[in-house]
Amino acid sequence: MSDPVQEFAFFPAQVAGTRRLGPTMLRVTFGGEALAGFASGGRDQSCSLFLPHPGQAEPLLPHRDGDGWFAAWRALPPSERAVMRSYTVRARRTEPPQLDVDFALHGTDPADPAPAGPAATWAAGAKPGDRVVLLGPTVADNRSVGFRPPEGTRxxxxxxxxxxxxxxxxxxxxxxxxxxxxxxxxxxxxxxxxxxxxxxxxxxxxxxxxxxxxxxxxxxxxxxxxxxxxxxxxxxxxxxxxxxxxxxxxxxxxxxxxxxxxxxxxxxxxxxxxxxxxxxxxxxxxxx
The missing domain is CATH 3.40.50.80 (Nucleotide-binding domain of ferredoxin-NADP reductase (FNR) module)
Incomplete structure:
Protein backbone atom coordinates (compact mmCIF):
# COMPACT_ATOMS: atom_id res chain seq x y z
CA MET A 1 0.00 0.00 0.00
CA SER A 2 1.26 3.47 -0.81
CA ASP A 3 2.28 5.92 1.89
CA PRO A 4 -0.82 7.70 3.31
CA VAL A 5 0.71 11.12 2.75
CA GLN A 6 1.06 10.27 -0.95
CA GLU A 7 -2.25 8.43 -1.21
CA PHE A 8 -4.35 11.41 -0.06
CA ALA A 9 -4.00 15.18 -0.30
CA PHE A 10 -5.89 18.39 0.43
CA PHE A 11 -7.68 20.08 -2.46
CA PRO A 12 -9.02 23.64 -2.16
CA ALA A 13 -12.19 24.09 -4.20
CA GLN A 14 -15.25 26.27 -4.55
CA VAL A 15 -18.91 25.74 -5.28
CA ALA A 16 -19.59 25.77 -9.02
CA GLY A 17 -23.34 25.19 -8.74
CA THR A 18 -26.15 23.33 -6.98
CA ARG A 19 -29.11 21.26 -8.13
CA ARG A 20 -32.06 19.99 -6.10
CA LEU A 21 -32.59 16.25 -6.60
CA GLY A 22 -35.66 15.87 -4.41
CA PRO A 23 -37.24 17.16 -1.20
CA THR A 24 -34.32 16.02 0.95
CA MET A 25 -31.39 15.72 -1.48
CA LEU A 26 -29.19 18.45 -2.96
CA ARG A 27 -26.27 18.03 -5.37
CA VAL A 28 -23.38 20.45 -4.94
CA THR A 29 -20.79 20.67 -7.71
CA PHE A 30 -17.30 21.70 -6.66
CA GLY A 31 -14.73 23.07 -9.08
CA GLY A 32 -11.19 24.38 -9.12
CA GLU A 33 -7.90 23.64 -10.86
CA ALA A 34 -6.56 21.83 -7.79
CA LEU A 35 -9.18 19.11 -8.35
CA ALA A 36 -7.25 17.99 -11.42
CA GLY A 37 -5.19 15.92 -8.98
CA PHE A 38 -8.21 14.33 -7.31
CA ALA A 39 -7.82 10.79 -8.65
CA SER A 40 -11.06 8.88 -8.10
CA GLY A 41 -14.80 9.31 -8.02
CA GLY A 42 -16.15 5.84 -8.73
CA ARG A 43 -18.05 3.34 -6.62
CA ASP A 44 -18.29 4.42 -2.96
CA GLN A 45 -15.23 6.66 -3.06
CA SER A 46 -15.33 8.80 0.07
CA CYS A 47 -13.58 12.02 0.95
CA SER A 48 -13.41 14.40 3.89
CA LEU A 49 -15.08 17.73 3.25
CA PHE A 50 -14.04 20.78 5.28
CA LEU A 51 -16.61 23.57 5.53
CA PRO A 52 -16.48 27.06 7.06
CA HIS A 53 -18.60 28.20 9.96
CA PRO A 54 -21.10 31.02 9.34
CA GLY A 55 -19.17 34.25 8.95
CA GLN A 56 -15.96 32.57 7.81
CA ALA A 57 -14.80 33.12 4.23
CA GLU A 58 -13.14 29.69 4.08
CA PRO A 59 -12.68 26.67 6.34
CA LEU A 60 -10.02 27.06 9.02
CA LEU A 61 -7.33 24.38 8.84
CA PRO A 62 -4.08 24.90 10.79
CA HIS A 63 -1.91 23.30 8.10
CA ARG A 64 -2.27 20.75 5.33
CA ASP A 65 1.04 18.90 5.32
CA GLY A 66 2.17 15.66 6.91
CA ASP A 67 0.47 13.47 9.47
CA GLY A 68 0.01 16.10 12.19
CA TRP A 69 -2.85 17.99 10.59
CA PHE A 70 -5.58 16.10 12.44
CA ALA A 71 -4.17 16.74 15.91
CA ALA A 72 -3.62 20.39 15.03
CA TRP A 73 -7.15 20.69 13.68
CA ARG A 74 -8.56 18.97 16.76
CA ALA A 75 -6.68 21.38 19.04
CA LEU A 76 -8.55 24.38 17.61
CA PRO A 77 -11.77 25.57 19.28
CA PRO A 78 -14.73 23.64 17.78
CA SER A 79 -16.50 26.92 17.04
CA GLU A 80 -13.59 28.02 14.82
CA ARG A 81 -12.01 24.95 13.25
CA ALA A 82 -13.39 23.77 9.92
CA VAL A 83 -16.46 21.54 10.04
CA MET A 84 -15.27 18.12 8.87
CA ARG A 85 -17.70 15.62 7.36
CA SER A 86 -17.33 12.46 5.27
CA TYR A 87 -19.10 12.27 1.92
CA THR A 88 -19.24 10.11 -1.16
CA VAL A 89 -18.00 11.52 -4.45
CA ARG A 90 -21.09 11.01 -6.62
CA ALA A 91 -19.27 11.88 -9.85
CA ARG A 92 -15.93 13.23 -11.03
CA ARG A 93 -15.08 15.03 -14.26
CA THR A 94 -11.74 16.18 -15.61
CA GLU A 95 -12.64 18.86 -18.19
CA PRO A 96 -13.04 21.08 -16.28
CA PRO A 97 -12.02 19.48 -12.96
CA GLN A 98 -15.25 19.05 -10.99
CA LEU A 99 -16.78 16.82 -8.32
CA ASP A 100 -20.42 16.23 -7.42
CA VAL A 101 -21.36 15.61 -3.79
CA ASP A 102 -24.96 14.88 -2.79
CA PHE A 103 -26.17 16.16 0.59
CA ALA A 104 -29.11 14.83 2.60
CA LEU A 105 -30.77 18.00 3.90
CA HIS A 106 -32.07 16.61 7.16
CA GLY A 107 -33.63 19.27 9.37
CA THR A 108 -33.36 22.18 6.94
CA ASP A 109 -37.05 22.20 6.07
CA PRO A 110 -39.16 24.10 8.65
CA ALA A 111 -41.60 21.17 8.58
CA ASP A 112 -38.85 18.73 9.57
CA PRO A 113 -38.65 18.44 13.38
CA ALA A 114 -35.13 16.97 13.27
CA PRO A 115 -32.29 19.38 14.05
CA ALA A 116 -30.18 20.38 11.07
CA GLY A 117 -26.49 19.59 11.26
CA PRO A 118 -23.81 22.08 10.18
CA ALA A 119 -23.13 20.35 6.84
CA ALA A 120 -26.80 20.22 5.84
CA THR A 121 -27.21 23.85 6.89
CA TRP A 122 -24.18 24.86 4.84
CA ALA A 123 -25.35 22.93 1.77
CA ALA A 124 -28.86 24.40 1.93
CA GLY A 125 -27.37 27.88 1.60
CA ALA A 126 -24.44 27.06 -0.69
CA LYS A 127 -23.85 29.42 -3.61
CA PRO A 128 -21.29 29.65 -6.42
CA GLY A 129 -17.89 30.79 -5.21
CA ASP A 130 -18.24 29.46 -1.65
CA ARG A 131 -14.87 28.01 -0.64
CA VAL A 132 -14.22 24.56 0.82
CA VAL A 133 -11.35 22.09 1.16
CA LEU A 134 -11.49 18.38 0.36
CA LEU A 135 -9.17 15.64 1.59
CA GLY A 136 -9.22 13.01 -1.12
CA PRO A 137 -7.23 10.47 -3.11
CA THR A 138 -4.26 11.14 -5.32
CA VAL A 139 -4.33 7.54 -6.61
CA ALA A 140 -7.36 5.84 -8.13
CA ASP A 141 -7.10 2.59 -6.17
CA ASN A 142 -7.15 3.79 -2.58
CA ARG A 143 -8.34 2.58 0.81
CA SER A 144 -11.36 4.90 0.86
CA VAL A 145 -13.11 2.67 -1.68
CA GLY A 146 -14.99 -0.11 0.09
CA PHE A 147 -17.00 -1.64 -2.76
CA ARG A 148 -14.75 -4.45 -3.98
CA PRO A 149 -16.63 -7.48 -5.33
CA PRO A 150 -14.33 -10.50 -5.64
CA GLU A 151 -13.60 -12.16 -8.95
CA GLY A 152 -16.38 -14.54 -9.92
CA THR A 153 -19.18 -12.47 -8.39
CA ARG A 154 -22.41 -13.12 -10.30
Whole structure:
Protein backbone atom coordinates (compact mmCIF):
# COMPACT_ATOMS: atom_id res chain seq x y z
CA MET A 1 0.00 0.00 0.00
CA SER A 2 1.26 3.47 -0.81
CA ASP A 3 2.28 5.92 1.89
CA PRO A 4 -0.82 7.70 3.31
CA VAL A 5 0.71 11.12 2.75
CA GLN A 6 1.06 10.27 -0.95
CA GLU A 7 -2.25 8.43 -1.21
CA PHE A 8 -4.35 11.41 -0.06
CA ALA A 9 -4.00 15.18 -0.30
CA PHE A 10 -5.89 18.39 0.43
CA PHE A 11 -7.68 20.08 -2.46
CA PRO A 12 -9.02 23.64 -2.16
CA ALA A 13 -12.19 24.09 -4.20
CA GLN A 14 -15.25 26.27 -4.55
CA VAL A 15 -18.91 25.74 -5.28
CA ALA A 16 -19.59 25.77 -9.02
CA GLY A 17 -23.34 25.19 -8.74
CA THR A 18 -26.15 23.33 -6.98
CA ARG A 19 -29.11 21.26 -8.13
CA ARG A 20 -32.06 19.99 -6.10
CA LEU A 21 -32.59 16.25 -6.60
CA GLY A 22 -35.66 15.87 -4.41
CA PRO A 23 -37.24 17.16 -1.20
CA THR A 24 -34.32 16.02 0.95
CA MET A 25 -31.39 15.72 -1.48
CA LEU A 26 -29.19 18.45 -2.96
CA ARG A 27 -26.27 18.03 -5.37
CA VAL A 28 -23.38 20.45 -4.94
CA THR A 29 -20.79 20.67 -7.71
CA PHE A 30 -17.30 21.70 -6.66
CA GLY A 31 -14.73 23.07 -9.08
CA GLY A 32 -11.19 24.38 -9.12
CA GLU A 33 -7.90 23.64 -10.86
CA ALA A 34 -6.56 21.83 -7.79
CA LEU A 35 -9.18 19.11 -8.35
CA ALA A 36 -7.25 17.99 -11.42
CA GLY A 37 -5.19 15.92 -8.98
CA PHE A 38 -8.21 14.33 -7.31
CA ALA A 39 -7.82 10.79 -8.65
CA SER A 40 -11.06 8.88 -8.10
CA GLY A 41 -14.80 9.31 -8.02
CA GLY A 42 -16.15 5.84 -8.73
CA ARG A 43 -18.05 3.34 -6.62
CA ASP A 44 -18.29 4.42 -2.96
CA GLN A 45 -15.23 6.66 -3.06
CA SER A 46 -15.33 8.80 0.07
CA CYS A 47 -13.58 12.02 0.95
CA SER A 48 -13.41 14.40 3.89
CA LEU A 49 -15.08 17.73 3.25
CA PHE A 50 -14.04 20.78 5.28
CA LEU A 51 -16.61 23.57 5.53
CA PRO A 52 -16.48 27.06 7.06
CA HIS A 53 -18.60 28.20 9.96
CA PRO A 54 -21.10 31.02 9.34
CA GLY A 55 -19.17 34.25 8.95
CA GLN A 56 -15.96 32.57 7.81
CA ALA A 57 -14.80 33.12 4.23
CA GLU A 58 -13.14 29.69 4.08
CA PRO A 59 -12.68 26.67 6.34
CA LEU A 60 -10.02 27.06 9.02
CA LEU A 61 -7.33 24.38 8.84
CA PRO A 62 -4.08 24.90 10.79
CA HIS A 63 -1.91 23.30 8.10
CA ARG A 64 -2.27 20.75 5.33
CA ASP A 65 1.04 18.90 5.32
CA GLY A 66 2.17 15.66 6.91
CA ASP A 67 0.47 13.47 9.47
CA GLY A 68 0.01 16.10 12.19
CA TRP A 69 -2.85 17.99 10.59
CA PHE A 70 -5.58 16.10 12.44
CA ALA A 71 -4.17 16.74 15.91
CA ALA A 72 -3.62 20.39 15.03
CA TRP A 73 -7.15 20.69 13.68
CA ARG A 74 -8.56 18.97 16.76
CA ALA A 75 -6.68 21.38 19.04
CA LEU A 76 -8.55 24.38 17.61
CA PRO A 77 -11.77 25.57 19.28
CA PRO A 78 -14.73 23.64 17.78
CA SER A 79 -16.50 26.92 17.04
CA GLU A 80 -13.59 28.02 14.82
CA ARG A 81 -12.01 24.95 13.25
CA ALA A 82 -13.39 23.77 9.92
CA VAL A 83 -16.46 21.54 10.04
CA MET A 84 -15.27 18.12 8.87
CA ARG A 85 -17.70 15.62 7.36
CA SER A 86 -17.33 12.46 5.27
CA TYR A 87 -19.10 12.27 1.92
CA THR A 88 -19.24 10.11 -1.16
CA VAL A 89 -18.00 11.52 -4.45
CA ARG A 90 -21.09 11.01 -6.62
CA ALA A 91 -19.27 11.88 -9.85
CA ARG A 92 -15.93 13.23 -11.03
CA ARG A 93 -15.08 15.03 -14.26
CA THR A 94 -11.74 16.18 -15.61
CA GLU A 95 -12.64 18.86 -18.19
CA PRO A 96 -13.04 21.08 -16.28
CA PRO A 97 -12.02 19.48 -12.96
CA GLN A 98 -15.25 19.05 -10.99
CA LEU A 99 -16.78 16.82 -8.32
CA ASP A 100 -20.42 16.23 -7.42
CA VAL A 101 -21.36 15.61 -3.79
CA ASP A 102 -24.96 14.88 -2.79
CA PHE A 103 -26.17 16.16 0.59
CA ALA A 104 -29.11 14.83 2.60
CA LEU A 105 -30.77 18.00 3.90
CA HIS A 106 -32.07 16.61 7.16
CA GLY A 107 -33.63 19.27 9.37
CA THR A 108 -33.36 22.18 6.94
CA ASP A 109 -37.05 22.20 6.07
CA PRO A 110 -39.16 24.10 8.65
CA ALA A 111 -41.60 21.17 8.58
CA ASP A 112 -38.85 18.73 9.57
CA PRO A 113 -38.65 18.44 13.38
CA ALA A 114 -35.13 16.97 13.27
CA PRO A 115 -32.29 19.38 14.05
CA ALA A 116 -30.18 20.38 11.07
CA GLY A 117 -26.49 19.59 11.26
CA PRO A 118 -23.81 22.08 10.18
CA ALA A 119 -23.13 20.35 6.84
CA ALA A 120 -26.80 20.22 5.84
CA THR A 121 -27.21 23.85 6.89
CA TRP A 122 -24.18 24.86 4.84
CA ALA A 123 -25.35 22.93 1.77
CA ALA A 124 -28.86 24.40 1.93
CA GLY A 125 -27.37 27.88 1.60
CA ALA A 126 -24.44 27.06 -0.69
CA LYS A 127 -23.85 29.42 -3.61
CA PRO A 128 -21.29 29.65 -6.42
CA GLY A 129 -17.89 30.79 -5.21
CA ASP A 130 -18.24 29.46 -1.65
CA ARG A 131 -14.87 28.01 -0.64
CA VAL A 132 -14.22 24.56 0.82
CA VAL A 133 -11.35 22.09 1.16
CA LEU A 134 -11.49 18.38 0.36
CA LEU A 135 -9.17 15.64 1.59
CA GLY A 136 -9.22 13.01 -1.12
CA PRO A 137 -7.23 10.47 -3.11
CA THR A 138 -4.26 11.14 -5.32
CA VAL A 139 -4.33 7.54 -6.61
CA ALA A 140 -7.36 5.84 -8.13
CA ASP A 141 -7.10 2.59 -6.17
CA ASN A 142 -7.15 3.79 -2.58
CA ARG A 143 -8.34 2.58 0.81
CA SER A 144 -11.36 4.90 0.86
CA VAL A 145 -13.11 2.67 -1.68
CA GLY A 146 -14.99 -0.11 0.09
CA PHE A 147 -17.00 -1.64 -2.76
CA ARG A 148 -14.75 -4.45 -3.98
CA PRO A 149 -16.63 -7.48 -5.33
CA PRO A 150 -14.33 -10.50 -5.64
CA GLU A 151 -13.60 -12.16 -8.95
CA GLY A 152 -16.38 -14.54 -9.92
CA THR A 153 -19.18 -12.47 -8.39
CA ARG A 154 -22.41 -13.12 -10.30
CA UNK A 155 -24.89 -11.21 -8.17
CA UNK A 156 -24.52 -7.94 -6.26
CA UNK A 157 -26.81 -6.98 -3.38
CA UNK A 158 -27.03 -3.30 -2.39
CA UNK A 159 -28.81 -2.20 0.80
CA UNK A 160 -28.77 1.48 1.70
CA UNK A 161 -30.61 4.48 3.08
CA UNK A 162 -30.57 7.96 1.58
CA UNK A 163 -27.17 8.83 3.06
CA UNK A 164 -25.68 6.05 0.92
CA UNK A 165 -27.81 6.79 -2.15
CA UNK A 166 -24.97 8.70 -3.88
CA UNK A 167 -22.73 5.66 -3.49
CA UNK A 168 -25.45 3.36 -4.82
CA UNK A 169 -25.75 5.52 -7.92
CA UNK A 170 -21.98 5.58 -8.50
CA UNK A 171 -21.71 1.82 -7.93
CA UNK A 172 -24.43 1.10 -10.47
CA UNK A 173 -22.64 3.26 -13.04
CA UNK A 174 -19.40 1.38 -12.37
CA UNK A 175 -20.80 -2.16 -12.51
CA UNK A 176 -20.85 -3.98 -15.86
CA UNK A 177 -24.34 -3.88 -17.36
CA UNK A 178 -24.56 -7.67 -17.29
CA UNK A 179 -24.03 -7.93 -13.52
CA UNK A 180 -27.22 -9.06 -11.85
CA UNK A 181 -27.97 -6.51 -9.14
CA UNK A 182 -30.64 -6.45 -6.45
CA UNK A 183 -30.96 -3.20 -4.52
CA UNK A 184 -33.05 -1.95 -1.63
CA UNK A 185 -32.90 1.79 -0.98
CA UNK A 186 -34.86 3.61 1.74
CA UNK A 187 -35.62 7.33 1.33
CA UNK A 188 -37.73 9.78 3.37
CA UNK A 189 -40.03 10.81 0.52
CA UNK A 190 -41.27 9.21 -2.70
CA UNK A 191 -40.06 12.31 -4.56
CA UNK A 192 -36.49 11.42 -3.53
CA UNK A 193 -36.53 8.36 -5.81
CA UNK A 194 -33.90 8.72 -8.54
CA UNK A 195 -33.53 7.17 -11.98
CA UNK A 196 -30.21 5.45 -11.28
CA UNK A 197 -29.68 2.92 -14.04
CA UNK A 198 -31.22 1.38 -17.13
CA UNK A 199 -29.34 -1.91 -16.75
CA UNK A 200 -31.55 -4.83 -17.72
CA UNK A 201 -30.34 -6.92 -14.80
CA UNK A 202 -31.09 -4.35 -12.09
CA UNK A 203 -33.96 -5.03 -9.70
CA UNK A 204 -34.30 -2.07 -7.33
CA UNK A 205 -36.84 -1.81 -4.53
CA UNK A 206 -37.50 1.70 -3.27
CA UNK A 207 -38.66 1.90 0.34
CA UNK A 208 -40.39 5.03 1.64
CA UNK A 209 -39.67 5.64 5.30
CA UNK A 210 -42.69 5.89 7.56
CA UNK A 211 -42.17 8.45 10.35
CA UNK A 212 -41.99 6.83 13.76
CA UNK A 213 -41.74 3.31 12.30
CA UNK A 214 -38.74 0.96 12.16
CA UNK A 215 -36.61 1.12 9.06
CA UNK A 216 -38.16 -0.84 6.21
CA UNK A 217 -34.65 -1.91 5.30
CA UNK A 218 -34.89 -4.28 8.24
CA UNK A 219 -37.95 -6.05 6.84
CA UNK A 220 -38.08 -5.83 3.04
CA UNK A 221 -34.80 -7.68 2.29
CA UNK A 222 -35.77 -10.40 4.77
CA UNK A 223 -38.93 -11.06 2.78
CA UNK A 224 -37.17 -11.13 -0.59
CA UNK A 225 -36.26 -14.25 -2.52
CA UNK A 226 -32.56 -14.21 -3.34
CA UNK A 227 -30.99 -15.88 -6.40
CA UNK A 228 -30.02 -19.51 -5.97
CA UNK A 229 -26.32 -18.71 -6.25
CA UNK A 230 -26.42 -16.02 -3.55
CA UNK A 231 -24.65 -18.19 -0.98
CA UNK A 232 -21.55 -18.75 -3.10
CA UNK A 233 -21.44 -16.17 -5.94
CA UNK A 234 -23.00 -13.06 -4.42
CA UNK A 235 -21.40 -9.96 -2.98
CA UNK A 236 -23.33 -7.64 -0.66
CA UNK A 237 -22.69 -3.99 0.14
CA UNK A 238 -24.59 -2.37 3.04
CA UNK A 239 -24.41 1.27 4.11
CA UNK A 240 -26.49 3.68 6.16
CA UNK A 241 -27.42 3.93 9.85
CA UNK A 242 -24.94 1.86 11.87
CA UNK A 243 -27.46 -0.18 13.87
CA UNK A 244 -29.47 -1.05 10.77
CA UNK A 245 -26.31 -1.98 8.88
CA UNK A 246 -25.26 -4.32 11.68
CA UNK A 247 -28.62 -6.09 11.71
CA UNK A 248 -28.64 -6.50 7.92
CA UNK A 249 -25.13 -7.93 7.89
CA UNK A 250 -26.12 -10.44 10.57
CA UNK A 251 -29.17 -11.43 8.53
CA UNK A 252 -27.22 -12.00 5.32
CA UNK A 253 -24.47 -14.03 6.99
CA UNK A 254 -26.40 -16.01 9.58
CA UNK A 255 -29.81 -16.43 7.95
CA UNK A 256 -29.00 -16.26 4.23
CA UNK A 257 -25.67 -18.05 4.34
CA UNK A 258 -23.47 -15.47 2.61
CA UNK A 259 -19.78 -15.71 3.32
CA UNK A 260 -18.97 -12.94 5.79
CA UNK A 261 -15.98 -11.99 3.63
CA UNK A 262 -18.39 -11.30 0.76
CA UNK A 263 -20.33 -8.69 2.76
CA UNK A 264 -18.95 -5.13 2.88
CA UNK A 265 -20.62 -2.77 5.31
CA UNK A 266 -20.28 0.82 6.50
CA UNK A 267 -22.14 2.77 9.15
CA UNK A 268 -22.44 6.21 7.58
CA UNK A 269 -24.17 7.57 10.68
CA UNK A 270 -25.47 6.40 14.05
CA UNK A 271 -28.87 7.32 15.40
CA UNK A 272 -28.61 9.88 18.22
CA UNK A 273 -24.91 10.58 17.66
CA UNK A 274 -23.18 13.23 15.56
CA UNK A 275 -20.22 12.53 13.28
CA UNK A 276 -18.14 14.76 15.53
CA UNK A 277 -18.89 12.51 18.48
CA UNK A 278 -18.12 9.34 16.51
CA UNK A 279 -14.78 10.80 15.44
CA UNK A 280 -13.94 11.77 19.03
CA UNK A 281 -14.75 8.24 20.20
CA UNK A 282 -12.55 6.74 17.53
CA UNK A 283 -9.68 9.12 18.31
CA UNK A 284 -9.85 8.51 22.07
CA UNK A 285 -10.26 4.72 21.84
CA UNK A 286 -7.24 2.75 23.11
CA UNK A 287 -5.18 0.98 20.43
CA UNK A 288 -6.53 -2.47 19.60
Missing amino acids: TVLLLADETALPAVGAILEWLPAETRTLAWVEVPDAADIQDLSDADRLDITWLIREPGSPSRLLTSPREAELPADATYAAYAWIAGEAGTVKELRRHLVRERGLDRHAVSFAGYWRRGTSEDRLREEAYDAPPS
